[in-house]
Amino acid sequence: MGWLQGDVALITGGGSGLGRALVERFLEEGARVVVLEYSPDKASALEKDFGDDVATVVGDVRSIADNKKAVALAVEKFGKLDILVGNAGIMDLPAMLLDLPEDKLDAAFDEVMGVNVKGYILAAYAAAPELRKTKGSMVFTASSASFIPGGGGIFYTASKHAVVGLVRELAYQLAPEVRVNGVGPGPMRTDLRGSKALAPQDYVFSPQTQEVADMVFQAFPLKCDDPADYTGLFVALASRRNAATTTGEVINAADGLGIRGTTFLTGAHFKKGYVHT
Template sequence: MGTLDGQVVVFTGAGAGIGRSVVTRFVGEGAKVVAVDISEHVTELADELGHAVLPIVADIATWGGNVVAAQAALDTWGTIDVFVGNAGITDGARPLEDIPGDRLPEAFDQLFGVNVLAPMLGVRACIDALIESHGSIILTGSFASTQAGGGGALYTASKHAVHGLVRQLAFELAPDVRVNGVAPGVAPTRLRGIDALGQTSADSVLDGTERALPTQQIAPVSAYDGVFTMLASRADSAAMTGSMVTVDSGLSIRGIGKPGGRVDIG
């Protein structure tokens, strides 16, 4: 018996990083997952995990991409219990003053298209099924959902918006659907950048980051699996809605003089 036995999940940003790790855990816990990503790498999940995963290559910043994903879950397994809006892109922590003004509208549209519009589209596409199943929604926020300096102005504003979306949707959908978020701090992945700014992808972990963390180490991507699993579980998070769970290696309790009370800074 797994924690998520029989649960049907639509999961975006499943092809790499945190999402790929969480999907692997979900399947191990008995879930069936429509795994959505713009990257073809998502198709590898079917080879790795078998029939419990249905990979879909789609751009989730479009309405059509989300409809295809939701319909695939309904056609294949007849229901949707959990929607996870996890796909995201970064601005590479580019300060606003370094973004040419004439590129800013397109850069905004691209980053907000993936980080903010896409989870709205995904929820909208799954909403009838989620209400019927009394299911739940999980959105991936960030340390940047509540703090400055975890990204540039575009990324930080977008992740603050995700926090607002979690709270508003939790209100709108109560009591039928629970809505929560996960706010990671630093995970060793390569997030895509903004095409309009000529960015490709970049390491999410900057040199020296581990020394700034109270935990003094970069946790592996699998460190987020348990929190997503808990939030997807009807039994383990029945009393949670509207919560953004911080999983930030202690970033938000860092000290001024040193990251943690017992950290030796020499």
């Protein structure tokens, strides 16, 4: 029997990368899953690949209506909601503040903060009433950039620091019925997209060559680069039995980066070898 046997989870941004890995792992642990996904093609692929145990809503995490639609689908199709995983996010290239054109500041801030922070707040707002009924939990995807500089640009790092505060405040407000925690992964081979305000082309923030992957991951003692490597912590925090006493915590799971004492991850390093598609 899996750690999430019989549970129903809503995962935002579950169509690719870490999000899809979470869908797969939650299914393995016995859960049924609803996914709020921006891409119609990715949503269709999920339903095709996983069948009746997965249902999808195509929508935008910045829309309260779309978040409420996803929650309603979970209740309608599976009878309840036990877990919210706020995972949808975007990168900012990464953006160095003084390199940014002045006319891009407002749009880039609104876009990155809208997806990475507002999206989590709206998901929590939509899901909380149902999670209170089931004494469920929320788990949010933070980042190594929630704890250190140099893991993203000015907007991304600010947004991921904000996630830490959001987790703590939600945990305070929703206790004792709902536990709220987060996981802060390090870099991985994922499908993290860039801000369209900063790059009109579709910008994939992930190592696209072995050379670049080796450069990035050699800085991390454990050298984990597969999104699936990070899914276990989400499962553990979502599990009532295994994390009943844990709320308001964000686990820094940055592949052992903290034991190095420093990081070489700067905007210049990230810009080399990442592609527009």
